[in-house]
Amino acid sequence: MVPPAMASSEPAAQPLVLCCRGLAAPVAGGPAWVLSLTAEERTRLRGRCRTRCGRELVLQLPRGRALEPGEWLAEQPGEAAVVQVQAAPEALLQVRSGDSLALLEAAYHLGNRHVALEIHSGELRLLQDPVLAHLLEHRGLQVVPLQAPFQPESGAYGSAHSHHHHHDH
Known part of the structure; x- marks a missing residue:
């Protein structure tokens, strides 16, 4: 009032x-x-x-x-x-690794959990989640909290996207 x-x-x-x-x-x-x-x-x-x-x-x-x-x-x-x-900026986790296979495996495991991901060359981004952060760190990946806009992939059944990042298809 x-x-x-x-x-x-x-x-x-x-x-x-x-x-x-x-x-x-x-x-x-x-x-x-x-x-x-x-x-x-x-x-x-x-x-x-x-x-x-x-x-x-x-x-x-x-x-x-x-x-x-x-x-x-x-x-x-x-x-x-x-x-x-x-x-809008959101609380994210930035996941990186010098080993591209480890990053690919992480994307696979997160996808099996239906976790929304933003995929860049050399890194993954997902909404902050302490359980997932622990899982990723346990797999030897670098996990850093980040405040940034989140633009997850639309998925296999989503429409074509026009994200700001580049994909090498």
Whole structure:
């Protein structure tokens, strides 16, 4: 509850309802808010959330693929984009090894546990988990806590992805 001395006579802004995605960046001068979301939150296409500056939003996006960092959202088709999705920093484990086979085996074991992984050349990233950290350290891997955006692979049945890192296929 707001104390009486801090109450405002202005009505609270109505939530911005976003229904359209995959747009080009807005022209200069238009409103642009940043919606910072975790990897899990980027899979939820419906519901309430807040921009980084506190603007209330309601997502009513078509079902489908998860939101991608850098993607623009708008209220209606044909309208200028007003909100940009950003990957929020999360508590991660960065897993490395000088032995590429050991890293590959770790990815295999984590995959068997259905652990979401972000895969880079020479390292794996996963959400912090003390049990998994112990398991990986026991296998001789270097495990370092890290605060960074998390962009896990979509998996065998997910849509094509456009992560910032490079895969040598």
